[in-house]
Amino acid sequence: xxxxxxxxxxxxxxxxxxxxxxxxxxxxxxxxxxxxxxxxxxxxxxxxxxxxxxxxxxxxxxxxxxxxxxxxxxxxxxxxxxxxxxxxxxxxxxxxxxxxxxxxxxxxxxxxxxxxxxxxxxxxxxxxxxxxxxxxxxxxxxxxxxxxxxxxxxxxxxxxxxxxxxxxxxxxxxxxxxxxxxxxxxxxxxxxxxxxxxxxxxxxxxxxxxxxxxxxxxxxxxxxxxxxxxxxxxxxxxxxxxxxxxxxxxxxxxxxxxxxxxxxxxxxxxxxxxxxxxxxxxxxxxxxxxxxxxxxxxxxxxxxxxxxxxxxxxxxxxxxxxxxxxxxxxxxxxxxxxxxxxxxxxxxxxxxxxxxxxxxxxxxxxxxxxxxxxxxxxxxxxxxxxxxxxxxxxxxxxxxxxxxxxxxxxxxxxxxxxxxxxxx
Ligand code: S3P
Numbered sequence: 001x002x003x004x005x006x007x008x009x010x011x012x013x014x015x016x017x018x019x020x021x022x023x024x025x026x027x028x029x030x031x032x033x034x035x036x037x038x039x040x041x042x043x044x045x046x047x048x049x050x051x052x053x054x055x056x057x058x059x060x061x062x063x064x065x066x067x068x069x070x071x072x073x074x075x076x077x078x079x080x081x082x083x084x085x086x087x088x089x090x091x092x093x094x095x096x097x098x099x100x101x102x103x104x105x106x107x108x109x110x111x112x113x114x115x116x117x118x119x120x121x122x123x124x125x126x127x128x129x130x131x132x133x134x135x136x137x138x139x140x141x142x143x144x145x146x147x148x149x150x151x152x153x154x155x156x157x158x159x160x161x162x163x164x165x166x167x168x169x170x171x172x173x174x175x176x177x178x179x180x181x182x183x184x185x186x187x188x189x190x191x192x193x194x195x196x197x198x199x200x201x202x203x204x205x206x207x208x209x210x211x212x213x214x215x216x217x218x219x220x221x222x223x224x225x226x227x228x229x230x231x232x233x234x235x236x237x238x239x240x241x242x243x244x245x246x247x248x249x250x251x252x253x254x255x256x257x258x259x260x261x262x263x264x265x266x267x268x269x270x271x272x273x274x275x276x277x278x279x280x281x282x283x284x285x286x287x288x289x290x291x292x293x294x295x296x297x298x299x300x301x302x303x304x305x306x307x308x309x310x311x312x313x314x315x316x317x318x319x320x321x322x323x324x325x326x327x328x329x330x331x332x333x334x335x336x337x338x339x340x341x342x343x344x345x346x347x348x349x350x351x352x353x354x355x356x357x358x359x360x361x362x363x364x365x366x367x368x369x370x371x372x373x374x375x376x377x378x379x380x381x382x383x384x385x386x387x388x389x390x391x392x393x394x395x396x397x398x399x400x401x402x403x404x405x406x407x408x409x410x411x412x413x414x415x416x417x418x419x420x421x422x423x424x
Contacts, residue, residue: 001415002246003228005030005055005221007408008155008183009279011038011082013219014049015089016191017059018042019166020214021066026057028221028277034079034407037101041086044070045095055221064166064214067093073134076101078334078378078407081156084113085184087137088160091117092167094141096125100134104334104378110135113160116148120164145170145210152329153302155180158206162188162195168210177203180302181253190278191217202299220277222249226306227409228284229257230384231419233310235286236266237317237367237392242287243419244271250280256304257311258284264291264318291318293363298326305329309385312341312361316350316389319365328357334404335377344386347372348393371395380404384412391421 010030015038017024029035031054039049039057046068048060062068067089074097076083083099087110090097100106111131114124121140128134145168150157158174162184165172179199185206188195194209228248235241250258250273262268267287274281291314304311308330315322330337338354345352349369351362370393374386383399390397405412413423 001231001243001419003223003231003415004032004409004411006224006249007032007034007226008081008181009219009221010035011085012183012187013221014038014042014059015085015163016187016214016219017216018045018047018061019064019089020061020191020216021063022060022216024059024061024216024219026059026219026221028055029057030221030224030408031055032406032408032410033077034082037075037077037079038082038086041074041076041082044072044074045089061216064211065093067095069095070097073098073100076105078102078104078404080105080108080334083133084110084156085159085163087113087117088163090137090139091120091122091160092143092164093139096136096138098134098136102378106133108132109332112151112154112157116146116157116161117164119146119148120144120168122164143168145172147173147175149175153178153180155184159184162206162208165208165210166193166212171207171209173205173207175200175203175205178299178302179204179253181251186278191215222276222279222281223247225249225254225257229307229310230388230409230412231415232261232268232284232286233314234388234391234416234419234421236261236289236291236314239288239392242285245284245286247276247281248284250282253303256300257307260294260296260300260304260311261314263294264314265289266291290365291363293318293320293322296322296324301326301329306381308359309337309341309381310388312345312359313385313389315361315363316345316348316368317392318363320363322361322363324359326357327359333379335379335382337379337382340375340377340379340382344374344382347374348386348389348397368393369395370397373398373400376401376404378404380407380409384409
């Protein structure tokens with residue numbers, strides 16, 4: 001089976017298309033609601049965005065420094081990444097835009113993005129309480145290049161600063177003490193910007209020279225490891241399974257879950273490791289496995305930040321305790337994922353505990369009882385994780401809402417049914 005294209009790269013493909021002068025072609029784009037909202041925002045800022053076929057798109061941009069004032073509010077739906085990256089773009093250009101989205105997006109903290117943008121000269125014209133959406137941002141026509149240390153490991157903060165820095169005269173530097181996903185840096189280089197990355201301990205120092213002429217480049221989007229995570233864990237916990245997941249991106253800043261599952265005893269074999277579209281990819285053969293509990297260090301969090309809900313599900317089937325350390329960032333995702341995972345585990349009668357920022361799941365080495373109804377709080381990963389649990393728990397699992405699965409994995413039901421899952 002082949003899960004859809006990577007969400008992080010798909011958002012960025014549209015944005016780099018907007019910021020390059022001429023025609024960017026994209027293949028394998030994730031056509032999920034989140035990414036389509038980013039495409040709409042690119043249109044509103046002046047790009048021509050056209051669908052050529054399944055996953056195939058063309059974007060004709062105006063180039064760095066040449067955006068239009070959008071007429072209407074930019075609606076990002078459920079998408080934290082789309083909205084935050086685009087705040088970086090707007091913040092570094094002399095345009096004004098209002099950012100908004102659904103009830104989940106309206107709860108998410110945006111000060112972490114607005115703070116560095118203010119240092120670069122952007123003005124926050126209006127914001128809801130606590131620095132939340134709807135937010136009206138007046139970008140800086142001549143943004144100041146800054147040196148910024150990200151206060152938390154976040155590719156979204158790093159990317160917003162770099163995207164604003166594209167239109168700054170001089171060098172913008174971002175320092176992160178723990179490395180987060182590096183898709184923005186890689187795409188900056190791919191589109192012809194001058195960008196350097198120095199490794200500093202566990203972190204990185206990224207320096208970008210502003211005002212480049214970005215050249216349109218073809219983008220091939222690899223399979224999203226965060227979506228592949230669901231069929232992978234499904235195969236591990238459903239007895240007798242033996243599947244191949246094709247073309248999974250194996251960027252080391254995204255493979256924390258695979259590493260953890262292998263430590264737990266998962267049978268995951270890498271077949272045909274190769275490079276596609278500038279990323280390492282591989283086919284993964286996954287067979288049902290007896291898992292054991294492990295300790296997941298906090299330092300691994302940035303490389304598997306979106307995979308903790310599905311890891312919690314795998315842990316519920318494992319023998320012994322799995323301790324996931326340092327999960328504070330989970331509280332500010334599409335939902336408070338720490339609370340939502342704990343509530344889901346409780347609904348499935350899985351013994352667990354939250355201490356500080358750590359989640360401990362006590363697996364019994366056999367399927368949990370299941371049978372509960374899980375509140376998803378507009379969070380696609382909570383929805384998919386507990387549906388996967390229901391494949392192998394004693395009783396099936398139910399969720400209160402499945403519509404938001406389309407934000408990241410519109411073909412989830414169909415692909416899981418093709419592997420033998422049954423939904424009602
Ligand atoms: C993303 C970064 C992560 C991740 C999100 C996608 C990105 O957020 O949770 O789903 O594409 O840059 P943070 O960087 O804020 O942790």
